[in-house]
Amino acid sequence: MITTTRAIVFSSIKYGEADLIATCFTLTDGLKTYLLRGILKSKKGKLKTSYFQPLMQLEIVANHKNKGTLESIREAKVSYPYDSLHTQILKSSIVLFLAEILKNTIQEEESNEHLFQFLESSFQWLDTNETEPNFHILFLLKLTQFLGCYPDPSNAHFQYFNKAEGVFQESDPIDYCETGAHVKNFKRFFGINFDSLNDLKLTKSERSRVLNLVLDYYHLHLQGFKKPKSLLVLNQLFN
Template identity: 55%
Template sequence: MIINSPAIVVHSLRYGEADLIVKLFTKTSGLRSYLLKGVLKSKRGKIRSSFFQPLTLLEIEAVHKDKGTLERIKEAKISKPYLTLHSDLMKSSIVFFLSEILKNSIREEETNKDLFEYLETTLLWLDSHDNIGNFHISFMIKLTQYLGFYPDLSRIDSEYFNMQDGYFQKNDTNLYCVKGEHISKLKEFLGTTFEESMNIKLSKTLRSRVLNVLLLYFELHLHEFKKPKSLSILNEVFE
């Protein structure tokens, strides 16, 4: 079956001397993997390796056999070119980090247009704004809405955040109940707009602690989720 779809580059991996295996989140068919033969040596083809930088927005024409094997891309082009995302050091560090988050979070080969539109909208926002220190935190929190484990806010005034069950409570009942200034800051992100969350004041230490809580929260709610390898680079950039 031939499909035409917007797509977001989630991950790419060199295969042999000239091939790439790329993982794309498509608007019409969910997460798909493709084999791009000879793309690393081709200079005049319709498909270029430069198209497959992390989180690039593409328009693709592809052949899907739907047999659980690697699919084939016939044509690809950048649909909405970024101006700063891959050239600004802080933004590119965020991009590498979030591409790993998505690689470890999105599993299904199912259409999820709401998630696709969320990703596209927020990436374009990141590209066009400079006040981005809290972007990755707000991105991850709102991502949980689309993945099905956004925290229950009905008792948000309670002191403890029960990461295992995803709600706030008055008492410490398990190893994953946490409280403290970083949890108070986490609460500020919940229920705010994306733009408002950029103005939440965080020290370097608090930002790191909030992020670590979120990463553990993802680990608890997503099977086989792993901390991104790029986390150390992200922390260095924010120092």
């Protein structure tokens, strides 16, 4: 079935001498993986290697057979040209980190318009605003709303965060509870949007501890989740 759809690139890897395998999240069909034949050697084709950098926003004409095999793309064009996302080193490190997270967590092969719009608008915000070192933490928290495991902040006045249940509570009955300054800082991310991040000041140590708490939460709630390899680079740049 020939489909025209917007798509966000999660990853692309070289396959053979001239091909790429690209994983994209599409508006119409969710996650799709494409075999792009000859793209690394073609200079005049309708597909360009630069289109398939992480988190690129595209409009594609694709052949979706929906048989569990690699799909194909006939045409592609950039639907939203980034100004800074792939050229500023701090932003590009966030891009690699989030792209790795997304490929690891989003598996649905069906349309999810709300999730797609969240991804589009989030990356456009990151592109058009100054580098915000807490962006990825708020992004990961907001993403859990679409992954079905958003923590319940209704008792955020309690000091313990139960990572297994995703709730705040008065006491620490099990091993999965944490308390301390990093939990207090984690609470500060609830109920805010990206425009409010400039008011949320954290030291590099505080930021690292909150991020590790969020990644531990992902590990507990998402089967097969592993900490991204790009985390080390991200921490080094922001530190």
